[in-house]
Amino acid sequence: MAYPLRTIQEDGQAVVILDQTRLPRETAFVRLTNLEEAAHAIRVMQVRGAPLIGATAAYGVALGLLAGADDGRLAVVLDTLGETRPTAVNLHWALARMKSVLAPLPATDRCAAAWREARAIAREDEAANAAIGRNGLPLIAAAARKKGLPPAPLPKEGGDQVRQAAPVQAEHAGTVNIMTHCNAGWLATVAHGTAISPIYAAHAAGIPVHVWVSETRPRNQGLLTAWELEQAGIPYTLIADNAAGLLMMQDKVDCVIVGADRIAANGDTANKVGTYLKALACKAHGVPFYVAAPVSTIDFACPAGTGIPIEERSAAELGVSHMRVANPAFDVTPAGLIAGIITEHDLRPADQLAGLKP
Ligand code: MRU
Numbered sequence: 338m339a340y341p342l343r344t345i346q347e348d349g350q351a352v353v354i355l356d357q358t359r360l361p362r363e364t365a366f367v368r369l370t371n372l373e374e375a376a377h378a379i380r381v382m383q384v385r386g387a388p389l390i391g392a393t394a395a396y397g398v399a400l401g402l403l404a405g406a407d408d409g410r411l412a413v414v415l416d417t418l419g420e421t422r423p424t425a426v427n428l429h430w431a432l433a434r435m436k437s438v439l440a441p442l443p444a445t446d447r448c449a450a451a452w453r454e455a456r457a458i459a460r461e462d463e464a465a466n467a468a469i470g471r472n473g474l475p476l477i478a479a480a481a482r483k484k485g486l487p488p489a490p491l492p493k494e495g496g497d498q499v500r501q502a503a504p505v506q507a508e509h510a511g512t513v514n515i516m517t518h519c520n521a522g523w524l525a526t527v528a529h530g531t532a533i534s535p536i537y538a539a540h541a542a543g544i545p546v547h548v549w550v551s552e553t554r555p556r557n558q559g560l561l562t563a564w565e566l567e568q569a570g571i572p573y574t575l576i577a578d579n580a581a582g583l584l585m586m587q588d589k590v591d592c593v594i595v596g597a598d599r600i601a602a603n604g605d606t607a608n609k610v611g612t613y614l615k616a617l618a619c620k621a622h623g624v625p626f627y628v629a630a631p632v633s634t635i636d637f638a639c640p641a642g643t644g645i646p647i648e649e650r651s652a653a654e655l656g657v658s659h660m661r662v663a664n665p666a667f668d669v670t671p672a673g674l675i676a677g678i679i680t681e682h683d684l685r686p687a688d689q690l691a692g693l694k695p
Contacts, residue, residue, distance in 0.1 A: 342355075343463070343528050344523065345459060345527055347399075347455075349452055354366065354384050354393065358381065360564060361563070361564035367383055369397075369400060370400065371401070371404065372418070373417075375393060375394070375396065375400050375401070376417050376420075376421050379393055379394065379397070385558070386425075386520060386524060387428075388462045388465075388466070388526040388631060389462075389526050390421075390425045390427055391427030391430060391462070391633060392527050394435075395435055395451075396455045397418045398418065398435045399451035399454075401414030401417070401418070402448040406439075406444045406448050406451075411439060415435070415436055419432050423648050424598045424666065425598040426598070426634060426636045427631075427633050430633050430695075438451075438454045463526075463527045463528040465632070466529035466531055467529050467534065468681035469529070469531055469631065469679050469680065472535070472681070472684050473538065475684070477513055477538075477544055478539065480513045481513050484510070484513065486511065486545060512545040512546060512547040513547070514547050515546060515549070515592055515593070515594055516551065516585075516590045516594075517548060517550060517562060517593065517594055517595055518559070518595050518608070518612050519558045519559065519562070519608065519609035520562045520565070521533055521562075521595060524565060525596060531596040531630050532629045533565065546571060548562070548566055548573040548574075549589075550562045550563045550566070550576065551576060551581060552575060552576065552577050553578060553609055553611060555664065578614075581614070581615050585619065586622060592624060592625045592627060593616070593626045594627045594629055594679075595628055596628070597628050597630040598667055599639065600630060600634055600636065601636060601642050602638075602690060602691070603642075604672030604678065604686075606672070606675060607667045607670075608667060609666070610665055610667055613669065613674075614668075616670040616671075619674065620674055625677075626675055627684075628675055628677075628679070629679040629680075631695065632693045632694060643669075647665050647669075648667060650666045673687075
């Protein structure tokens with residue numbers, strides 16, 4: 338299988354997803370045919386990543402309305418999907434958008450309209466993430482120039498855009514070293530990814546990049562990122578989460594780019610737990626820390642990070658059953674630690690989000 342792949346496909350009767358609970362060991366697809374299956378896929382993280390959760394929820398509404406589309410059913414469908422995961426605002430954004438389109442329609446028109454709107458959401462996510470790649474590319478190009486890296490030759494006209502993996506160098510001097518956390522690649526979106534989209538763009542433009550991939554305990558989404566980069570032939574090194582500070586101290590990290598699950602109006606950003614520690618380490622070592630996300634991840638109704646609900650997941654994820662466990666799945670990085678937010682519109686300071694529209 339080669340990048341780029343769309344994570345979600347449909348035929349107007351069913352939705353097919355890549356089961357992320359089985360990656361990277363196994364590539365398996367799951368066919369979703371009804372509301373319960375769509376809600377289950379989001380809850381157990383067969384699909385995950387804020388933008389993909391949003392698109393799956395939108396298709397979940399379409400699937401749910403196959404069984405009836407009166408006001409009562411619409412409410413049940415929206416409530417069921419809305420309760421699956423609390424932090425990624427794309428879920429709630431997508432459901433609110435579906436509701437605003439569907440509720441005014443007669444019940445007989447709702448099902449077809451739901452498929453149309455879900456398709457529009459998926460298409461827009463794909464386009465937004467491609468634009469995030471273009472808008473994040475200049476910061477990687479600038480890091481390359483700062484290191485005096487000669488621009489690599491561009492791929493031949495009409496040639497394969499995906500380069501073969503270069504051997505990872507022991508010293509990371511001849512490449513732009515980007516650290517990321519969790520998985521914010523194409524797997525976490527409809528296509529292209531958010532934080533990884535500029536990295537794909539830089540690689541395609543011939544800029545030598547190497548990615549420090551943080552393992553991301555407890556669910557190890559970093560393995561998904563490593564798997565993606567392997568498919569794309571982009572050099573990467575998987576690290577334990579706690580190795581990040583040392584690598585920055587050793588000057589082996591040029592920048593950090595992460596995705597987001599919910600960005601408050603003031604720029605405070607919720608992302609996978611462990612993100613905040615990376616931002617703190619960046620501050621200590623003068624490493625720029627960027628967030629990449631579509632505008633659908635900005636919650637303008639939430640003034641600051643303290644208002645972002647943090648999902649608490651099961652003790653089983655930490656591999657224990659008879660001990661007291663706290664398992665917050667996300668943390669919040671204050672806007673003051675963020676060098677810039679990359680959206681489909683541009684790269685801008687985290688505290689200047691007002692006026693952005695999806
Ligand atoms: O719990 P997950 O795996 O859904 O969390 C995903 C993340 O935290 C991602 O970094 C975030 O959603 C950005 S995805 C483009």
